[in-house]
Amino acid sequence: MEKKLLPRRALRLWQLRAAAATFLTGILIAVLLSDCVFWYWLAMGLAGAGFLFFFCVYYPLKRIKFSYFLYCEQLVVDCGVFYSRRRVIPLGNVQYLTILRTPDMLPFGLASVIVHSVGSSLYLPCLLKEEAEQLQQLCARQQNCD
């Protein structure tokens, strides 16, 4: 199986989520701190900085550094943002897979996958829906072979 990367749509979705969260935080700050000018601007500044950090640094790095592939009957996932992680799960011990789709993923055609193994689990965020289903089928086929 060739290496799979996260689609650009996943980044757009995360950035959209960051924008929505910052917008809601901004409204909350405006409602709660409008009387205290100093705290209002401080909170707004922090929220803006947080948004920029996630929008421009965290999510792009997260997308670029994420990849997964099947190798030697193992599912290998490279991930992490500042720390790099390679997670290896032997497919023989995988119990089942969950495909998770939140309402905001539907228009982007994305799906997250949770791989449940004995004693551990693994989360693969925002894959293409077809790739998620393909992964589920591959794992099921592997289980049947065992």
Next chain:
Amino acid sequence: MPQQRTHFISLFQMIWRFLFLLIFPAARGFLTALTGGNVSEWLDGAWKDILIIAAILILAFAQWWNLRYRWDSSGLSLRRGVLFQRRLFIPAQQIITMSLTRPFYLKPVGGVVLRVDTWAGAGSTTDIALTLPRRAALAILANRQRHLQQADFSPREYHPKGLYIACLAAILSSSFAGVIFFATFISQTGSLLGQEFADRITGTFEQITRAIAWGIPPATVAVAYLIVFGWLYSFARNLIRHKNFVVRRWKHELLIESGVITNRSYSIRLDQINYIDIRQSLVTKLLGLYSVFVNAVGYGKEKNDISAMIPANPWPRLQRHLHFLLPEFVSSPRQVKPNPGSIFRFLLDPLIPTVSIPVVGWVMAMLFPSWADFTYSIVWMAMVPCLWFLSVRLLDYLSSGIGRQGDIFTLRYSRGNQLHTVILPKSRISQVILRQSPIQAFDRRCDVLIDSLSEQKTRHHLRNLDIAQVMELFDCNETAVVPQLGRHKPLISPTEFLHPFPHYLRRWGPFGKKQNKKTGG
């Protein structure tokens, strides 16, 4: 075999479940007293209390009457419930650990607690626990053993020496448990035997502390004695728990028995042992002693359970016993180990408290000069575990690493104050995580976190190993997917930082350098 009922003593356990109903009689008495009622008024309504007590007894009896079990060669079936009946069946092949516990309070009535554990169920509780008559419980265990034993295999038995049992008890003892016991004992004495008795105990303790303080502040001595006596209490408990320790190996079963006051027997399926853990504390490391623990579902699960297999032994003798009992688990030498420059990665955690505590103590003594003696003595006491931890990490640095022989991995690492050597079959690995921090990226190292198969999350953490070697060892160096790269660059590039793992693909063979030297390569 017909369905049978559990031991009648379990009726009392059922009563315990319904005792919450006594809140109604208690509330009635309380309300009568609040509304100014007298004893005769309360007695007028006593029939209600009697009804509730009768309901408790009837409910408990009905539950006990309807709790039935049956054991045959196919497995254990259980029926329980009065209105909502539940039936469950556990196939014999799925039972990993079966244990019999005979506590001292069940001995007079001939009761035994039978526990059955499988991969299913919660990780912290036993799947099924039944209190049975001793004969019935022994018959179930014997029946299971008949299926796991084979005539062509001569059983092997191991009786450790008393001295080694004492060493194991010392390894397992902690002051914390004992201190909690003593604190509870002293605080509860007042409520049980009166305040005068509690004051007398506290006063005696204070007198003894003052008498043998030898110039040290009495408060410090009191803390020290509490820790020492707490440890001794914990040691005595562990010694009694592990007395008469015996291990028997059959073809497909490991049978472990121990205990004097409470007798325990564990029957573990051999093919379901997840890993064995050879542990050392700082003291046993200096004495050259090792203890072996087994990790299997249901073994060592409860608070007072046994989890050891071989008590403290010197390394050659331990290898002999291990080969005798479990030849399937073979340890291998280190093939991947931390580089000399990674010592700081090991020592950083203990160095933080080791340096900061004296500084904080010095500042406190400057701020509160009248408390200086006490502060310094507390600092000295706090330094002991810090230096202990520092020594353990230093030994960990010298001994940690991974070895592989066939499909058996040997992981050497430290957790807390103990050094672990874990022998883990590849089939029992649930997940391998190679984690690289930005600092580790500069010398191409990573931490290896291995989750082993277990009901609860069990993680083994090895620090600062060469990433290329680890990837080759765990067969995750996708050479078939990405072409191999040449020698390392002196500094990491942005591409390498973003995609580190494919950059570390290079040929590596265990002890390759030594072989090359010999062959002149």
